[in-house]
Amino acid sequence: MTIQRRQILVAAATATASGIAAFPHLARAYPLRPVRIVVPYPAGSSIDVPARILAEALPPLLGQPVIVINTPGGSAAIGTRSVASGESDGHTLLMGTNQTHASNQSLIPNLGYDPVRDFECITAIGRIQHALVVRKDLGVRNLGELVALARKSPGKLTYASSGNASASHLAGEMFKQSAGVHITHIPYRGVAPAVQDLLGGHVDMSFATLPAVLGFVRSGAIECFGIASRDRAPQLPDVRTLAEQGFPHTEADAWTALFAPAKAPADVVQKLRQAVLAVFADPVHVKKLTDAGYGLQIRNGDAYKTFAREDTARWAAVIRSAGIKLD
Template sequence: MSLTRRSTLGLMAGAVLAPSFVSAQSFPAKPITIVVPYPAGGPTDAIARFVAQDLTTSIGQNVLVDNRAGASGAVGTRAVAHGAADGYTIIFGNNQTHGNNMFLLKDPGYDAVKDFAPLAGVGAFEHAFVVRKDLPAKDIKELIALAKADPDKLNYGSTGVGSGSHLAMELFMQRAGIKMTHVPFRGAAPLVQEIIGGRIDIANSTLPSVLEQINSGNLRALAIASPERNPRAKDIPTLREQGVSNADADSWAAFFAPAATPAPVLEILSKAILTSLAKPVVTEQILKLGFTMKLRDPTAFKPYHLQEIATWEAIIKASGVKPE
């Protein structure tokens, strides 16, 4: 092979490798956007903003939050999946956007595993059973008895078809042998207001979305759908304490980047986010929401992610919920 040809091939190889090398060496060179695929104001949005604020200081670039709601979180998730894989647009997703939508939407427009690289598992939103103040049920056993006495009379709200609050209630109804009428909403805020207003009987909502209303007395909490009581809501007993087993349901949350993002950039982002989440000031802000933190790096999160997808796929099939 001639010297000229070898030089030409060397330059071509360098051109192929250059983008990843340059992007990793200079990253981040401009603002980063965290897409939250839900409306502003909810607990998911709050956590993303806590992290964004800290990252802005630690990485020396502005980190912005962009709320792109719609289609059970699929609108914003799809945009990130098919956007530029350069590390400048990432997403704060959850078990709905990066799990359940695969089985609940006929065409989500993305693959939750193949199209994304996990950056950091943050933890989970525990679910709490809350009821309107005048519902004649003071605990889970009384709720089950009330539902069995008149099937489908009670209604329950959720944050949308296929959301964690919907499927968590489906799981509970399977385990308890009861039926209630589903009323989906677009997000936690309108759902909570309808329960406070007495038009919705019950919801199995994430604790952060209802903790303030529980503490203020606007809602009554019957149970936590987790193995242990939450330290921010110690007076709320678990389902297991009240005789209902195998009905625990947490809605996990995690940061993701497009799968084609260069590995060095993924590593920079992952380390920066995990470092931010581990800071006491950030941790305390998140814990105040009632969120349960369990940090996982990409290596630890991947098998957890796959197992969660398999678990909830089975629950969705058993519930008979059809893709929309």
């Protein structure tokens, strides 16, 4: 049993044995109606996965339905802003990400919300790793040969991302800086069209979320030359990280966390936290998460605050040095 899993089980047991019981008034008073989880991305996106797991698993624990509301647009700022400025009684929550709570601060001058002051993190839930994938007929066999080709012809090679200023774009820029190469960025509207053009040979490579490319890598349709993360992907254990191959400072994990508005009552936040921890102490729900390409990553309280502060600073440095701006 991993340390993190042991911590989750202890927290879940505490929720059942003492935490929820410690708030008898809360058990009667909250929730009074269905709980909404706003996902500021399109339906079917990878961010939908943990939200829909919670929508299925939380009702027996909370005694009310849990509904997922997709509100995409504005680099995920529209849906995020709606939760920040909406009701603060805990009936409307946000499935936030590294974009909503880390990189957007450096990209959108008038963001309309403050990721720190306007939200309380119930718990971080999971992370998604990015993979460097390459078209089969590029004529290179490994990452070293790819970098050599890029250095030989600066700007000739292209890489696809899921959109300008997206996590996959930032991953590409981190790699370019680490490797000292110039590769032309081609932004798409989402990861699916980016991967399709890679499969069709219209771009040379892509930094894509692992769930979007795992099947194609396993089938041999594209090559995976590295994982842009601090550790290898459990789904592709033989593929080394970029750092292992000599390219440090290339950790580009995307992450998700469940948030309540900052003014939500502390006991409501505590009950929600305990319920979510109980969900992800269940191996059935953890498997659903990992089958979708996620890694379980539970953080809350000071641990989340430290992580978010460091992640925000890291993305800000990449955005500044690469001169990335929203369209």
